[in-house]
Amino acid sequence: MILVDGREADGIPADDRGLAYGDGVFETMRAMHGTIPLLDLHLERLQRGLAALGIVAPPSASLTGELGRAAGEVRDGVVKLIVTRGSGGRGYMPGAHQPRRVVLTGALPADLPRWREEGMHVAICTTPLDGPAALAGLKHLNRLPQVLASREFQGRADEGLMRDAQDYVVEGTRTNLFVVAGGQLVTPPAGRGVAGVMRRLVMTLAAAEGLTVREAPLRDADLGGEMFLVNAVLGVCPVAALEDAPRPIGTMTRRLQAAVDQEMERRAC
Secondary structure: OEEEOOEEOOOOOOOEHHHHHOOEEEEEEEEEOOEOOOHHHHHHHHHHHHHHHOOOOOOHHHHHHHHHHHHHHHOOEEEEEEEEOOEOOOOOOOOOOOOEEEEEEEOOOOOHHHHHHHOEEEEEOOOOOOOOHHHOEOOEOOOHHHHHHHHHHOOOOOEEEEEOOOOOEEEEOOOEEEEEEOOEEEEOOHHHOEOOHHHHHHHHHHHHOOOOEEEOOEOHHHOOOOEEEEEOOOEEEEEEEEOOEEOOOOHHHHHHHHHHHHHHHHHHO
């Protein structure tokens, strides 16, 4: 299914500013049992992104209705929402445009069961992840660093970790990173990468279970033990190997994987 401004369509106008300049934001959501369990968190982040870019938010009723329709059709899969500034002429300067919303559905990754059970093989990318502070944490449409980084590990790994200009490890190309160190859960600060909704849920559930969670910059040397990756579609996926070095799939990873699965089912039902 593809909906453009609430109507079934197979494309958008060629003068859309999302196509021309990446002028917009997006959310990639997991559908379960015909619902979107983390919809409230996705819409909250969407509103922050639109406000940061100065794009007028679509009507809430339109968004929830179209997303609900898409989730009902795909049942268990992926729903993606894109909101652009809309159509406009040449030039970077935004004018009084009518925002455009696009809703798409898709299947879950074929390798997801294997990743969740056996773990992901992860590479370290050389493409730097850096950008304006005003875009920090946002799911904006400018994803060329992630595209270039994904080409680096294509065919040899399941995911790649990206560093910033200071060589701190920030996140995966499409995931947030957690490391278990000294019995604590450590994740890079959200301002360095995407403020993931699954990252937020994991931190909340970990704290509720009495686990210590902290945000701290990470270097390559900090990646020596138990690690896992998260996003809204994948849930919690262990890291089984970093480059050619095996990594243990530990009890904290499995504990939080089970807690997230339980919470997602609760929200979906």
